Amino acid sequence: MSQKAHLINTRDNVAVAVEDIYPGEKIVVDKDRKIEIKIKDKIKYGHKFSLKDMSSGEPIIKYGEEIGEATKKIEKGEHVHVHNVESRRGRGDLK
Amino acid sequence: MASFKGYKRKDGSTGVRNYIAVLPTVGCVNVAAQKIATQIDDAVPFLHHQGCTQLSPDIDIVERVLAGIAKNPNVKSVLLVSLGCESVTAEKVKKSISQHKDVDLVRFQELGGLKETVSKGVKKIKEMSKDAEEERTEAEVDDLVIGVKCGASDTTSGIASNPAIGKTVDNIIEMGGTVIFGETTEVLGAEHILTKRAVNENVKKKIYDKVDEMEERAADFGVDMRGGQPTEGNIKGGLTTIEDKSLGAIVKSGTKPINGVLEYGERPDKKGLYFMDSPGREMEFMTGVASAGSQIILFSTGIGAPQGFPISPVIKVTGNKHTYENLNEHMDVDVSNIIEGKETTGEAGKRVFEGLLEVASGKKVKAENVGYDDSGVNSDIYTRGPVI
Numbered sequence: 001m002s003q004k005a006h007l008i009n010t011r012d013n014v015a016v017a018v019e020d021i022y023p024g025e026k027i028v029v030d031k032d033r034k035i036e037i038k039i040k041d042k043i044k045y046g047h048k049f050s051l052k053d054m055s056s057g058e059p060i061i062k063y064g065e066e067i068g069e070a071t072k073k074i075e076k077g078e079h080v081h082v083h084n085v086e087s088r089r090g091r092g093d094l095k
Numbered sequence: 096m097a098s099f100k101g102y103k104r105k106d107g108s109t110g111v112r113n114y115i116a117v118l119p120t121v122g123c124v125n126v127a128a129q130k131i132a133t134q135i136d137d138a139v140p141f142l143h144h145q146g147c148t149q150l151s152p153d154i155d156i157v158e159r160v161l162a163g164i165a166k167n168p169n170v171k172s173v174l175l176v177s178l179g180c181e182s183v184t185a186e187k188v189k190k191s192i193s194q195h196k197d198v199d200l201v202r203f204q205e206l207g208g209l210k211e212t213v214s215k216g217v218k219k220i221k222e223m224s225k226d227a228e229e230e231r232t233e234a235e236v237d238d239l240v241i242g243v244k245c246g247a248s249d250t251t252s253g254i255a256s257n258p259a260i261g262k263t264v265d266n267i268i269e270m271g272g273t274v275i276f277g278e279t280t281e282v283l284g285a286e287h288i289l290t291k292r293a294v295n296e297n298v299k300k301k302i303y304d305k306v307d308e309m310e311e312r313a314a315d316f317g318v319d320m321r322g323g324q325p326t327e328g329n330i331k332g333g334l335t336t337i338e339d340k341s342l343g344a345i346v347k348s349g350t351k352p353i354n355g356v357l358e359y360g361e362r363p364d365k366k367g368l369y370f371m372d373s374p375g376r377e378m379e380f381m382t383g384v385a386s387a388g389s390q391i392i393l394f395s396t397g398i399g400a401p402q403g404f405p406i407s408p409v410i411k412v413t414g415n416k417h418t419y420e421n422l423n424e425h426m427d428v429d430v431s432n433i434i435e436g437k438e439t440t441g442e443a444g445k446r447v448f449e450g451l452l453e454v455a456s457g458k459k460v461k462a463e464n465v466g467y468d469d470s471g472v473n474s475d476i477y478t479r480g481p482v483i
Contacts, residue, residue: 006254006434008440048335062342063342063346066338067338067339067342068336068338081330082330
């Protein structure tokens with residue numbers, strides 16, 4: 001069976017959907033570590049979801065590096081994107 | 096220890112192809128260079144559109160790159176074709192090449208035009224290439240210089256093909272080889288992460304300086320490179336921040352320390368991983384890394400970029416299964432297994448590495464097979480200043 005989400009680096013706290021995923025689905029992200037996530041939002045192909053509960057200000061880790069920080073509380077299985085993440089470096093839809 | 100079979104050169108380098116390079120010192124004699132090359136087996140023209148009516152810093156770049164292409168290990172001997180009135184000093188380029196390769200020169204205006212230039216050029220090549228090495232012998236991975244590039248990217252590039260190539264790069268560096276990556280615009284937003292891998296403060300500063308210079312050049316045109324990143328389309332596709340976007344690109348450089356920063360087309364003086372200040376556009380980027388001595392270019396693509404390069408074979412790696420099937424005529428390696436969870440990134444990277452050694456030993460890439468590596472269409476020299 002093909003996987004629906006991909007974990008790029010084992011240090012990451014988000015995974016990337018490799019096909020559209022719907023609320024309520026249980027997704028196995030890492031077969032070895034048996035990380036199973038219950039999805040809370042619709043996650044489109046290429047989008048990210050959280051692997052753990054995060055508090056506001058917590059770094060978002062992808063590629064094993066910080067890509068920004070949470071601007072609010074993010075629950076495990078929630079969509080992680082521009083509505084709840086901010087770069088410390090700049091973002092396209094902000095002036 | 097992994098090895099391959101290549102052509103040993105007098106300067107100690109090892110070629111994976113055995114070309115006679117025909118280099119016009121100015122775009123005006125591209126036609127002559129092309130006509131000479133078509134008459135000789137193994138001859139390849141390196142066509143470009145530079146060499147005159149440019150300011151001296153750009154002429155310096157053109158001279159450096161012409162010499163660099165000539166010194167590329169895949170080249171056994173060189174014929175320079177000069178017009179006669181161009182800004183590039185053909186004799187200077189010839190002198191720089193002569194320490195490494197057999198080189199000769201024909202002058203178009205002096206010879207009285209195309210017919211004589213072609214006939215004299217062909218004759219000179221035949222005289223020159225007699226004692227060049229024609230047999231492949233055992234060579235080690237530390238003889239390889241590999242250029243790394245991504246183009247026509249999509250979501251799969253950041254998830255599969257770039258990370259897989261990153262693993263391949265780590266393999267090559269661990270075996271004592273050399274890898275060059277670049278595309279200064281792609282570092283933007285992740286320079287603070289990339290610089291953590293700089294071997295010293297000097298290299299760290301140089302990376303920051305090159306990104307600053309690139310942003311300043313864009314600002315001179317009234318363009319803010321940092322604003323508007325990631326683009327609306329990137330955000331729609333799931334990229335959240337500029338770091339998210341840039342990391343997806345630079346992950347193809349692996350995890351090893353960055354030994355140095357190269358000027359465009361500059362050859363590294365040691366082995367290991369290097370960053371080249373360079374544009375992302377395919378023909379100029381590939382020219383830059385070939386001039387730096389890359390025998391092979393690893394090219395990650397998502398939607399599907401078809402181009403090869405005239406001097407160095409280009410291996411196309413894609414993580415997009417549809418692209419691999421739809422553009423199969425142009426794609427060399429399929430790493431979509433990573434996305435399907437059937438293969439780890441490390442396993443795919445090892446497969447890319449093994450494929451690279453086959454290409455190094457002579458196996459043709461798709462671009463060579465279908466003839467998508469023609470010069471002039473797929474090569475040019477990157478210059479920055481005004482054209483006069």
